[in-house]
Amino acid sequence: MTGEKLAFWIVAPLAVLGGVMMLASRKAVHSALWLALTMCNLAILYIMQGAVFLGVVQVVVYTGAVMMLFLFVLMLVGVDASDSLVETLRGQRVAALVAGLGFGILLIGAIGRAEMGTSVGVDAINAADAGNVSALARLIFTQYLWSFEITSALLITAAVGAMVLTQRERVFRKKTQRERSEERVRSGSPTPLAAPGVYARHNAVDTPGLLPDGSPAEVSIPAALGEVRRIVPAPLLTGRTGVSADAARTDSGEGDPA
């Protein structure tokens, strides 16, 4: 009992801290990470109360899948999409805080006054079957079978709905392969662009590849990295490579008249 109390007083404040920080963080990514902390701690709370299966599902489905989906969409929508401070309704923030505070006080007051008695615990019912998972499965596939089958309809509807909602209508005609190949030949560089980092000292994507004469090839850097300061190692251009390139050039220059 004391062990559970100790664990509770470690885990529960962490869960609440995660919730508070999720509310308080300006950046959406921070909010998502704090929520992940809360969900992990909630999983521990489930397991402490005998819901082993739910605890594992909480970590796998919520922290693993749902939160990562959230982060994925955050990255898609733009990480810097932080909250605007413009209040559309005046005083709405303060009113919301007051309402939340009042709601919480009411809820906690009501729960604190209720006579709960001591818990029966689910250990006996878990032990009656082969464990928590078997006991849950027996319930889901007998008493709650209809709800379980309805769930499949819900899941397929969600999958189809997500596809329909995110589908983008094609405005222009799709280009044929012939048109694309002609376009590429006309563009002046029919071959693929040079890869970054080729023959350079780094293989980082923001280091330009080197042309045969030792000069950096600007086209080898992705256009998305255009703003990034290009790191061209100094000795690469002024040191040995440059010298050898110069030497090669002078060699060919001498070779031509001869």
Added chain:
Amino acid sequence: MSPTAYLVVASLLFTLGAAGVLIRRNAIVVFMCVELMLNACNLAFVSFSRLNGSLDGQVMAFFVMVVAAAEVVVGLAIIVSIFRTRRSASVDDANLLKY
């Protein structure tokens, strides 16, 4: 240990989620607050399941998780499609139906 402590944590988390829905502007954060509220309900379900010594509460929590997963998929798809047309994920900017 009596379930009151767990229920207080659940109600605290639910309150935080509800306040977050009212306060935050970013649609994705609002959505995360809804998730927090669902999680708080799950904790209450699990606590009551333990209080009564039956697994029905855990089955309920399991179904809530399924519904939440489906809801996240559809909700995020809606947010992405709104972002595509409005170039913003703020709930204040999606006000075309207002007038």
